[in-house]
Amino acid sequence: MSVIAVAAPPAVREMFFPPETWAALTSLGRLRLPPEGADVGDEAVLAGLLTDADVVVTGWGCAPLSAAVLASAPRLRLLAHTGASVKPFVTRESFARGVRVTQAGEAMAHAVGEQALALTLALLHGVHRFDHALRTGVDWATAKAAPPRRELRGAVVGVVGASRTGRAYIGLVRALGARVLVADPYLDAEEAAALGVERAGLDELLTGSAVVSLHAPVLPATVGMIGARELALMPAGALLVNTARSALVDEAALLGALRSGRIDAALDVFDEEPLPIGHPFRRLPNALLTPHEAAGTVESRRRAGAIVLAEIGRFLRGEALRHEVQPELLDSTG
Template structure:
């Protein structure tokens, strides 16, 4: 690897340690000349971020970093690569960056299995009504009352609908199919041969919603997927249906979902919310038919380490002139969340 590469790491120390634990930290140090945030500063502060990029070839970014605006790029004439430790690069890249030749890569592939596993865990919890039992017992319900719950089902043989054959969607599909689920998938970009390879039935969204006991969301947020599930679509779900969202809250109309959940007609497991942090007074927190996690589906040790490994490998490829394996081009953003 050529030592001439100068790399800014725009991550606070805690995030840097999370993505580059030993011995990955040593590999990061060997990636070239590192430029780290001065102690006591937050590299996600716009001014600190701009200063960090002043004389570097590449920048490693994480959640909360500012975008590569024209003014930031004016002060970073050497910058040629943005390597993101997360999945979505939309908040960080700009047309100005692409126009000035800044290439972009991301580590979203690292998170697919972790998110797929959590979506599976949430699916199993909903099917067996674990959330309802837990809520009842913690609320002090009598034993007999705590046992009262809607019908429970096994995953084996259950019709499961997957909205979006993304990386996380495919990981989830493999896991639930291994446990015997009958999977249907709605994704306009999924071809029949690809569906056959995944072992799923390709279907339209309305048909999927009407016919599945479990619906798990794995689509990106794009102009045509914002509010994909509104009041009309949610009403198509059968009574006692189960909704899992580990993707993005914007895929679902929040008010319509809350109304369905307050009616008790369906159950849901949610890892993403319109307001984050979720306010302590939010009505979702008090519903017995809702299982909540604080946007942590991808937060495993293995997932973070894989993300660091992907970034290091991409820095090495970039330095040596090899093709990037996880590059995001400007046209690709149209299909990415």
């Protein structure tokens, strides 16, 4: 019987594997769990867990498959990650050793799309500014004196990246009446037509959108793609939503744009996480902040657990994986 190591503490296991999913996982093999209170972020703990494991299920905080860990795991053949990016766990050595990799990023698309929509609506209606004003003790009349607010219906929304989350967001904002521009070099005319969007270059999208929502992966070409020049292209009063990766935006340039008051932004991701208590973002009335939780719905996590369960089943039956990460794609899983 195959040994399936679950490299996650009890609280994380419960999020992704409700009782029925856990029972199904148990039926696939003999489960190996870390000792109570053990930290799977410790390479020695992970190495001990994988001694006779054929499959490892990874979650937040798991140590990477370093050469030392792999040396203790001669039978390991599959890493199944409950999240999207496998960069913190997978190594070139693990691929060289023949360890295959799969991930559950698809499970998060709708949750992230919904959060991006929620942030978009909050920015358009000035909810963040009203909340900040009332909580900081300004008088009622001053709190009401927010910049002009807009509706989503009829607004031009620019989406950077027609990824899974980008497509989920597109469907939601279009359903509420937005016109959508998309900047994505891989989106062809036929796909754009099917999505009901217009293709645009990044500069065109930035200058012509009331809302810009980021959904691109982190690649060499996308790191810092929204810098001071790009932010200056956005019209006064425009809104920026980032539920993707902080590396897409020059954080210092964004801070400058927000301090100037030209734009408002909603951010779920930051260069430094946890976001320091004294970070200037926390004090800005035109910044709406969430702590990297866009994908963290109950439903999203349970979908992720179901994907991991199904992928392990396919692997053990010798079937093709549906969410496999190939070595050459490792640099594009951000």
